[in-house]
Structure formats: structure tokens, C-alpha cells
Amino acid sequence: DADVTQTPRNRITKTGKRIMLECSQTKGHDRMYWYRQDPGLGLRLIYYSFDVKDINKGEISDGYSVSRQAQAKFSLSLESAIPNQTALYFCATSDSGLAEETQYFGPGTRLLVL
Amino acid sequence: AQSVTQPDIHITVSEGASLELRCNYSYGATPYLFWYVQSPGQGLQLLLKYFSGDTLVQGIKGFEAEFKRSQSSFNLRKPSVHWSDAAEYFCAVGPPSGDMRFGAGTRLTVKP
Numbered sequence: 001d002a003d004v005t006q007t008p009r010n011r012i013t014k015t016g017k018r019i020m021l022e023c024s025q026t027k028g029h030d031r032m033y034w035y036r037q038d039p040g041l042g043l044r045l046i047y048y049s050f051d052v053k054d055i056n057k058g059e060i061s062d063g064y065s066v067s068r069q070a071q072a073k074f075s076l077s078l079e080s081a082i083p084n085q086t087a088l089y090f091c092a093t094s095d096s097g098l099a100e101e102t103q104y105f106g107p108g109t110r111l112l113v114l
Numbered sequence: 115a116q117s118v119t120q121p122d123i124h125i126t127v128s129e130g131a132s133l134e135l136r137c138n139y140s141y142g143a144t145p146y147l148f149w150y151v152q153s154p155g156q157g158l159q160l161l162l163k164y165f166s167g168d169t170l171v172q173g174i175k176g177f178e179a180e181f182k183r184s185q186s187s188f189n190l191r192k193p194s195v196h197w198s199d200a201a202e203y204f205c206a207v208g209p210p211s212g213d214m215r216f217g218a219g220t221r222l223t224v225k226p
Contacts, residue, residue, distance in 0.1 A: 035216075040218055040219075042219050048212055056212065058213065090157060092158075094210055094211060099165075100163065102163055102210055103160075103210055
């Protein structure tokens, strides 16, 4: 089984709808991240969480919210989806206990907003 | 502010030829540097990382990268490219716990 899983893998929704993307990990890492990937722009950080009670905004948090339901689960919500939120979304995790802390990525969720 | 520039959007090399992908960064302190690879339809896989010490870093799949502080560069190299190396490559600068910045990516095509 994959260490970092994302559901759904693909999603089509309409403008104005609320949707949630979910991320689960079995790596036992304390830190989790949400990124979006757009062609020509690389990955940009949306939100990150150092533990269940610690949520931080990233570079592009407007229009998004997150919930850290447990150490292993981190969800990203689009309260009212808009077409420019069409992108590939990645969840990542890292272990703060390691001297060379490194982020590990899930397989991605491809979102299309019509 | 920290940032990463990958000057080459797309590179084509022949199978068996050598490869160098360029990465330049801007960072206020000693940087944490990473190279990730993304195969079609896949997530990002870590190739290698630099935190400190030896400036020549070895990674998986035969890749290496050299940190050059004077040039603010962290170029990725491979002596002989295989067809399976065709993918998109991303350079990133840390810290890994939070505001890590990625380059726009370099797409590698391998000719038979």
C-alpha cells in the first residue's frame, strides 16, 4: 500500500460547488502539506500543518481551507469552486524528528472546475 | 524571498547521452536543496537532497547534483540517460518544514 494516499484521484465539479480533497498517510509523519501544480508554475504551497492543532497558510491560501482531523489525515476544501482552481493537487508529509527532514508526496488529485 | 529558477522548460537528449538540468536559487541563508522527478500521471519522487557537507550529492537512479554557492546553483546530472528517465524534473529550495519553493520544472524527452 502507498504511504501517502489521496482521494479522489480525479474530480470534475461545477463552479460554486463545495468539494473536499482528502489525504491520508501511514508514514507516521507529523507534518502535512497541500500544494497545487499548474503548468509552467511548478508547485505552490496552499496550507501546511505541523500537528493537529497547528495550521499555517502557504503562498496561495485564498479560496481554500483545511482540516487536520488526525495526525494521519489532512483535508483540503474548496468552499466555492471556481474555474481557476482547476489544477493538480498534491499532498505531502514530512517527519520533523529527522535531521534531514524531507517531504514525500502523494499521487495527486486532478481537479477540473467547469 | 526565496525562489527557484529552472531556465530550461524542455530538454531533449538521445538515449545514452549525458544530461545536465540547471537550477538556480535565491535564498537568504544556507539553502536546503532538492530535486524531485515526476513521471507522467505520478506524484513527485525525491531524487536527491543537499543539506550540508559534501557539495556533490549522489541520488537514486544514477543522478547526482552539485551545490555551487558562488553561482547559487544546484544542477542535476546523469552521465548516461535511459529512456525511462523521460519525465518532468523539479528543483526546490527549503526549508522542508513549511515554505518550500519549487521551480517551474524541466520536461525531459529521451530520443531512441
